[in-house]
Amino acid sequence: MYDLVVIGGGPAGCAAAISAARAGADVLLLEAGEYPRHKVCGEFISPDAHQLLNSLIGEFLPVARFRPLPGVRLFIDGRVLTSVLDPPALSISRFELDAALWAAAACAGVEARLQTRVERLEGRGPFWIYVSGERLSARSVINASGRWSRFNARPQFPSRAAVGIKAHFFETSPSQTVDLYFFQGGYCGVSSVSSSAEPDAKAVNVSALVARSKRASLSDIFARNRDLWLRSQQWQPISGTDASTYPVFFRKPSALDGKILLAGDAAGFIDPFAGDGIALALRTGVMASRSLVPFWRAKSALGGAAEQYRRDYNVQILPCFRAAARIRRLLSLPRVLRWPLTRLIEASHLTPHFLQATRPGADRIESETNAKIAA
Numbered sequence: 381m382y383d384l385v386v387i388g389g390g391p392a393g394c395a396a397a398i399s400a401a402r403a404g405a406d407v408l409l410l411e412a413g414e415y416p417r418h419k420v421c422g423e424f425i426s427p428d429a430h431q432l433l434n435s436l437i438g439e440f441l442p443v444a445r446f447r448p449l450p451g452v453r454l455f456i457d458g459r460v461l462t463s464v465l466d467p468p469a470l471s472i473s474r475f476e477l478d479a480a481l482w483a484a485a486a487c488a489g490v491e492a493r494l495q496t497r498v499e500r501l502e503g504r505g506p507f508w509i510y511v512s513g514e515r516l517s518a519r520s521v522i523n524a525s526g527r528w529s530r531f532n533a534r535p536q537f538p539s540r541a542a543v544g545i546k547a548h549f550f551e552t553s554p555s556q557t558v559d560l561y562f563f564q565g566g567y568c569g570v571s572s573v574s575s576s577a578e579p580d581a582k583a584v585n586v587s588a589l590v591a592r593s594k595r596a597s598l599s600d601i602f603a604r605n606r607d608l609w610l611r612s613q614q615w616q617p618i619s620g621t622d623a624s625t626y627p628v629f630f631r632k633p634s635a636l637d638g639k640i641l642l643a644g645d646a647a648g649f650i651d652p653f654a655g656d657g658i659a660l661a662l663r664t665g666v667m668a669s670r671s672l673v674p675f676w677r678a679k680s681a682l683g684g685a686a687e688q689y690r691r692d693y694n695v696q697i698l699p700c701f702r703a704a705a706r707i708r709r710l711l712s713l714p715r716v717l718r719w720p721l722t723r724l725i726e727a728s729h730l731t732p733h734f735l736q737a738t739r740p741g742a743d744r745i746e747s748e749t750n751a752k753i754a755a
Contacts, residue, residue: 381506381517381518381519382406382407382408382491382516382517382518382519383400383405383406383407383518383519383520383676384396384397384400384405384406384407384408384518384519384520384521384522384669384672384676385407385408385409385410385507385509385516385518385520385521385522386400386407386408386409386410386521386522386524387410387498387501387509387521387522387523387524387525388410388411388523388524388525388526388644388646389409389410389411389413389415389478389481389482389485389492389494390411390419390478390481390524390526390644390661391477391478391481391644391658391661391662391665392524392643392644392645392646392661392662392664392665393409393411393522393524393525393643393644393665394409394436394478394481394482394484394485394665395436395481395643395661395662395663395665395666395669396522396524396643396665396666396668396669397409397485397488397490397492397665397669398436398481398484398485398488398490399436399665399666399669399670400490400669400672401485401488401489401490402488403669403670403673403676404676405669405672405673405676407489407490407491408490408491408492408493408516408518409485409490409491409492409493410493410496410498410509410511411482411492411493411494411495411496412495412496412497412498412525413494413495414494414495415478415479415482415494416475416476416478416479417474417475417478418473418474418475418546418620418621418622418623419474419478419546419623420544420545420546420587420623420624420625421474421546421587421657421658422546422569422571422585422587422652422655422657423471423472423473423474423477423571423573423585423587423658424449424469424470424471424558424569424571424655424657424658425469425470425471425472425658425659426469426655426656426659427465427466427467427468427469428659429656429658429659429662429663430467430470432659432662432663432666433662436481436484436662436666437480437481437483437484438484440480440481440483440484440487441472441476441477441480446470446471446472446574447470447471447556447572447574448467448468448469448470448556449465449468449469449470449471449556449557449558449571449572450464450465450466450468450469450556450557451463451464451465451556451557451558452465452557452558452559452560453555453557453558453559453560454559454560454562455559455560455561455562455605455607455608456560456562456711456718456722457562457715457718457722459722460607461722462557465558469558469655471558471571471572471573471574471585472573472574473548473573473574473585475621477658482494493511496511496512497511497512498510498511498525499511499512501521501640504638504639505519505520505639505682505683506518506519507519507520507521507640509521519675519676519682520639520641520672520675520676520682520685521640521641522640522641522642522643522665522668522669522672523637523640523641523642523643523646524642524643524644524646524661524665524668525646526644526645526646527645527646527649541592541627541628541629542566542589542590542591542592542627542628542629543589543590543592543596543624543625543627543628544587544588544589544624544625544628544652545587545588545590545596545597545598545601545622545623545624545625546585546586546587546588546621546622546623546624547586547598547617547618547621547622547623548573548583548584548585548586548617548618548621549583549584549586549612549615549616549617549618550582550583550615550616550617550618551572551582551583551584551614551615552582552614553582554572554582554583554584555570555572556572557571558570558571558655559571560653561605561607561608562605562711563601563604563605563608564604564715565590565591565604566588566589566590566591566601566604567588567589567653567711568586568587568588568589568601568602568605568608569585569586569587569588569652569653569655570584570585570586570608570611571584571585572584572585573585583618584615586598586615587652588601589628589652589653592627596624628649630649630651630705630708631648631649632648632701633647633648633693633697633698633701634647634648635647635664635689635690635693635694635697636686636687636689636690639682639683639686640686641668641671641672641686641689642668643661643664643665643667643668644660644661644664644665645657645661647664647693647697648697648701650700650701650704651704651705651707651708653704653707653708653711654700654703654704654707656700660697660700663696663697664693664697667689667692667693667696667697668689671685671686671688671689671692672685672689673685674688
């Protein structure tokens, strides 16, 4: 019997598996797909997540090799709102990031299986996991299988659900800022993206979220913001990097499904404009596995460990979603109402406040969870 089975090998699942293995747990990590692969993602690593990411993958993908992004520009209602990122952010391709996290998990002693789809999950602790005719048993389970896993609740999605689309392009002189272009019905993010082998590659990641009622090809999206359209005229697509996802909508996050701990997008999907999707995936994966340490060491019951995770999630992570929802409502206002508010934000130099509102701080989470393990 495994101490922990993690379902899903993305950033949240790998972070959970690595942390659990380092705490001495016997861990099985199951991923239905294979690596490397491209995902619809802004590929943005917020500054406060660097230390956590480096602690997880270190030698497999040193973050110092990647080109820093020291600023943000928001193109909205004919204005450009700017802010400095200090320390800088990073943009790392999911093609490379996911593969590095998977390798780090295997190196940590995790039993990691690719192309292994979970067919059924039973029990309330211990659990039985059925894969390809095999029945596995586990003392605990973390579900990090994403927004549309068969193991997640499937609420009716609203008619205004959005579609996400992403591709990489060659750009002669990529900006050293993360740029967000807003328009009626959605927005598009553009940031320089590099690899550890080519940190100076002239490439940008272009990812957009647009209402499903709107035309969803990237060329149509570019035409919805003049600044974006002018910039896109010099781009050349990089083949094999495009991806899309539908439906995209937002619901109240939930940290638990009974006694199963939920991490990453399985717990909650934050607005992509916040740029914190990957960071929150890493944080919640680590938080979930560390909450289970007392249970594995026979110092608490599974239910108590799960409830502790729920409390930590609600205190440290849920406020990020609430802040993102408030900003989403602001951006969704009719232009006649939004225009004076964006002018006020610009005049009051409040852009950095909005950028920080969705970030709880990885260093604080790291120190608090380490203190719990030591206790």
